[in-house]
Amino acid sequence: MKKLINNPKDFAKETIEGIIAAHPESLKLVNGSWHCVIRSDAGTKPGKVAIATGGGSGHLPVFLGYVGQGLADGVSVGNVFASPSAEAMHEVDKAINNGAGVLHLYGRYGGDIMNFGMASDLDEIENIKVTEVLVSDDVASAQKGNENKRRGVAGMLFAYKAAGAAAEKMLPLEEVTRIAQKTVDNTRTMGVALTSCTVPEVGTPTFAIADDEMEIGMGIHGEPGITRTKLQPIDKIVEKLTDKILTDLPFASDDTVAVIVNGLGATPKEELYIAYRKLKQILSSKNIKIHRKYIGEYATSLEMAGMSISILKLDEELLPLIDAKCYSPFFEQSR
Amino acid sequence: MKKLINNPKDFAKETIEGIIAAHPESLKLVNGSWHCVIRSDAGTKPGKVAIATGGGSGHLPVFLGYVGQGLADGVSVGNVFASPSAEAMHEVDKAINNGAGVLHLYGRYGGDIMNFGMASDLDEIENIKVTEVLVSDDVASAQKGNENKRRGVAGMLFAYKAAGAAAEKMLPLEEVTRIAQKTVDNTRTMGVALTSCTVPEVGTPTFAIADDEMEIGMGIHGEPGITRTKLQPIDKIVEKLTDKILTDLPFASDDTVAVIVNGLGATPKEELYIAYRKLKQILSSKNIKIHRKYIGEYATSLEMAGMSISILKLDEELLPLIDAKCYSPFFEQSR
Amino acid sequence: METINKNTLKKIFESILSSMSDAKEELIALDGSMGDGDLGLTMCNGFKAICDEFDNITDDDLGKLLMKLGMKMNSTVPSTMGTLISTCILKAGSKAKGKTSLDLDDLSDMAQAAVDGVMQRGNSKVGDKTMLDALYPAANALKNAAVKNKDMFSAQQDAYKATCLGAENTKNLKSVHGRAAYYSEKSIGRRDPGAVAVMYIFRGIAAVFNK
Amino acid sequence: METINKNTLKKIFESILSSMSDAKEELIALDGSMGDGDLGLTMCNGFKAICDEFDNITDDDLGKLLMKLGMKMNSTVPSTMGTLISTCILKAGSKAKGKTSLDLDDLSDMAQAAVDGVMQRGNSKVGDKTMLDALYPAANALKNAAVKNKDMFSAQQDAYKATCLGAENTKNLKSVHGRAAYYSEKSIGRRDPGAVAVMYIFRGIAAVFNK
Numbered sequence A, B: 001m002k003k004l005i006n007n008p009k010d011f012a013k014e015t016i017e018g019i020i021a022a023h024p025e026s027l028k029l030v031n032g033s034w035h036c037v038i039r040s041d042a043g044t045k046p047g048k049v050a051i052a053t054g055g056g057s058g059h060l061p062v063f064l065g066y067v068g069q070g071l072a073d074g075v076s077v078g079n080v081f082a083s084p085s086a087e088a089m090h091e092v093d094k095a096i097n098n099g100a101g102v103l104h105l106y107g108r109y110g111g112d113i114m115n116f117g118m119a120s121d122l123d124e125i126e127n128i129k130v131t132e133v134l135v136s137d138d139v140a141s142a143q144k145g146n147e148n149k150r151r152g153v154a155g156m157l158f159a160y161k162a163a164g165a166a167a168e169k170m171l172p173l174e175e176v177t178r179i180a181q182k183t184v185d186n187t188r189t190m191g192v193a194l195t196s197c198t199v200p201e202v203g204t205p206t207f208a209i210a211d212d213e214m215e216i217g218m219g220i221h222g223e224p225g226i227t228r229t230k231l232q233p234i235d236k237i238v239e240k241l242t243d244k245i246l247t248d249l250p251f252a253s254d255d256t257v258a259v260i261v262n263g264l265g266a267t268p269k270e271e272l273y274i275a276y277r278k279l280k281q282i283l284s285s286k287n288i289k290i291h292r293k294y295i296g297e298y299a300t301s302l303e304m305a306g307m308s309i310s311i312l313k314l315d316e317e318l319l320p321l322i323d324a325k326c327y328s329p330f331f332e333q334s335r
Numbered sequence C, D: 001m002e003t004i005n006k007n008t009l010k011k012i013f014e015s016i017l018s019s020m021s022d023a024k025e026e027l028i029a030l031d032g033s034m035g036d037g038d039l040g041l042t043m044c045n046g047f048k049a050i051c052d053e054f055d056n057i058t059d060d061d062l063g064k065l066l067m068k069l070g071m072k073m074n075s076t077v078p079s080t081m082g083t084l085i086s087t088c089i090l091k092a093g094s095k096a097k098g099k100t101s102l103d104l105d106d107l108s109d110m111a112q113a114a115v116d117g118v119m120q121r122g123n124s125k126v127g128d129k130t131m132l133d134a135l136y137p138a139a140n141a142l143k144n145a146a147v148k149n150k151d152m153f154s155a156q157q158d159a160y161k162a163t164c165l166g167a168e169n170t171k172n173l174k175s176v177h178g179r180a181a182y183y184s185e186k187s188i189g190r191r192d193p194g195a196v197a198v199m200y201i202f203r204g205i206a207a208v209f210n211k
């Protein structure tokens, strides 16, 4: 294992310590616990719906990087690829609640679902109104018709963006929740992995993959994908991914979309742009208009090599929410 | 070689095609050549000094990512780790010149120096005033006293930032040049590499390094560093790098600085924050104040794993220039 | 010993911890083959945290005590099984509220509440190849024992045997939850790690009681 | 053939290309051991581009012709040697401006201009273990031949032999420029790849002329 770390056990904790040391004007801890990170101005905007997210470490900028203005208000942080506790989630909820209720917005993963469920129970005891939306954009993780079994991956960015902008507009909890759910319903993602990542405490790669192989649809913790084949030219890969995405929703001619070309960790930005080049050609040929694009690392798996493509179908309601300005130390949109 | 690419020969060209497809509102080509990329509004601000940069591909966001408002005006783009031609540089200079002259601001590398030299000759024939500043922040690349033999690495960001802001303030060429040089003189960088990158056209790793080794001071093209040792905990590595940097300038108590913790490509952001955590502890203990920090990928070597630390000593002149807003599709500073 | 007081409860958790420690490597291997291999660690760490915390809790109300221990376990090991076992402890605790000693009827109610809690929290049912397939038979065994007025020793032996059978039977089932679900068909023929962990929990409980 | 016209110039570049193609693997290996191994490719691609471009250029002025060919080479292979060789061609071209035929005196002037151009562009001097250590002796040989009124064939033989000796002598020198400089002391004992490339250029030139 070749990593720039100290004791593997301290990986997640020291990451948060570094982040808080770097961005004290934007982020702070609840009760000094590294498991609970909130906006430095959280809980100070009466009437604004608060958005809580959370999940395992190792995916930066997911999840913590989407805590900021026009985004989420707080995050509970687990160890690498492991859910944070219900208690941490509950502490975050208490700290960010502005009296208008809390939306739990997170990716569909077993452990997270259970803990957010327990946290909701704890919230209710203290009369905090809670709703939840599970991001589930990964087309590869369940067949069409089983959308509600799909995992959440890079498309999370869209959900944070739209829900965060809606909350900033002072919409009520039901509306923010509806918009988050609608954004999730309109988002599809497909990815490809070239190499495994290594969980620091484990010390060995999560899975084995040959030097000339790739796996389409692999999950961001190394969950098995759809097919493992010989590595192909990126144009061919983008064709495959895009085809799956477009037929699943389905997207149609004259649609306006936002796209993410997301690097999983080790893939150079150059390659992401080569992928975008092809994606744009395909969408243009189908008369689908790219209104906004995000090309970079938006949801990672430590040092995994690979990438994913996400497409969000926009309408008059979602478009201005995606366009809205936002700021976090990890994700800034000023135009 | 595991890369998301098409024909390795087309790597640099297709990268640029993707970038231009993605960001037509910010960037455009000169005469349709992928070797020449300029701000879409280049050459339209009479009296503003134009800043030209350039170099080999494979380092995004260096160099192209620093073309934008408050940054550089144009870039000549070579193949992977290879200089662009003097002709490309000259075409860029012609296109971005606002009549106030052009500053060639680039990293100290043999091929680039010769080509920018030839480009200056060509510029002179057409009466374009040219100055040049060579970024040379890499402490590892030459002993103290030989600062003018050092290579340019991540510290480039500071030079673009300060010179770009100075040009935006409509300072004359001599002043912009002086500020760029002063910024370079006040910047020091040290890096560590854990793995090699692979040049697409070559297809095999540039250098070999054992699974438990690291190399301190390795260059961003795989140039030999200072020492190769067993991999150490990141806190120890940061101590070593910071020590070299601080004694070289030297930095002193009460200094105010800006820092970059830069990932070379494959290193996760989590690790960069663990490094920042230690860097902050060290600087605090020496009473050096971090005024601004950049933590992420600012100068890469394809998929190399590793990182570098850069420190810039600020004064009343440089501080507001580093703080100035800027925008490129790759580098946005709105606060 | 036909009732359980605070002192017995402490012995029970210590006995579970020791049972789990013995099974650690087996659980790691089981979970490793279809999941992420953390199960042996999370179970040991979770019950260790409970044992360490036990004496810090001054409540004599066993319900409150269990609630606090459940929360402790969850914040220590918020993995799937960690969360489900802490759910079991919390739900069991809610049935024990106000009591300072527990008899077999109480235990039967508490086990049933744990089963319901897991089904709700995990959105799962018996036959899904999960820890429920060991927990549900154990709750049933306790209920039957209570109805038949069996003594505590026999009741706990019945419960443990039920988990053994239940865990063994998961071999024939197909995983539909958690990481193992990604292997679906391939999971047939192997025991579910969570069910095996439940078996070792009941082995630990049973060991506290003698004839 | 005591003067060189446009037609001869074309033959010269074609002959250099063929000489370079024969040496390709040797140059790749030489540059690979202390540099990035691109030298064989860049030299072949560069001279290939010149040969391909040659007929597209209508100028009869050999100076203008050489300037255009030099630019072509630079934009095709802007590597260190590509840029230095194109600098040589550009500088040589500046001395040939206005001429449609070149005699030995012209060639001597042009070679000297090329040497000066490389020293300025590369900020280097004879003895630095670079291509200059082959180019400079060649320029000298041409000057001596011109002074002694030698014929073109002998002059080019002298120049080629001078590059052979010069390239061989680089073995004793220590690299201070380019990638090889990172190996400094270790570079002693090996020939400089750029100097060897210059030798093959002059081998190509010499092959065009016969007694």
Ligand SMILES: Nc1ncnc2c1ncn2[C@@H]1O[C@H](COP(=O)(O)OP(=O)(O)O)[C@@H](O)[C@H]1O
Pocket: A110, A111, C031, C035, C036, C037, C038, C039, C042, C079, C080, C081, C082, C084, C118, C121, C122, C123, C124, C129, C130, C131, C132, C177, C178, C179, C180, C192, C193, C194, C195
């Ligand atoms: N939805 C569920 N309902 C009940 N039990 C479940 C559920 N999902 C998983 N499990 C149980 O959890 C066990 C795995 O636990 P654990 O290793 O902690 O999971 P993970 O490491 O994926 O968080 C499985 O063997 C199964 O018994």
Ligand SMILES: Nc1ncnc2c1ncn2[C@@H]1O[C@H](COP(=O)(O)OP(=O)(O)O)[C@@H](O)[C@H]1O
Pocket: B110, B111, D031, D035, D036, D037, D038, D039, D042, D079, D080, D081, D082, D084, D118, D121, D122, D123, D124, D129, D130, D131, D132, D177, D178, D179, D180, D192, D193, D194, D195
């Ligand atoms: N500053 C310099 N002046 C003269 N010649 C140089 C200089 N630097 C390098 N060279 C020559 O260039 C040769 C290497 O050329 P090349 O392989 O094109 O370099 P690179 O691949 O590093 O761009 C060296 O063998 C040397 O002869």
Ligand SMILES: [Mg+2]
Pocket: A265, A266, A267, A297, B263, B265, B266, B267, B268, B269
């Ligand atoms: Mg990365």
Ligand SMILES: [Mg+2]
Pocket: A263, A265, A266, A267, A268, A269, B265, B266, B267, B297
């Ligand atoms: Mg990267």
Ligand SMILES: [Mg+2]
Pocket: C031, C035, C036, C037, C038, C039
């Ligand atoms: Mg597990």
Ligand SMILES: [Mg+2]
Pocket: D031, D035, D036, D037, D038, D039
């Ligand atoms: Mg070379």
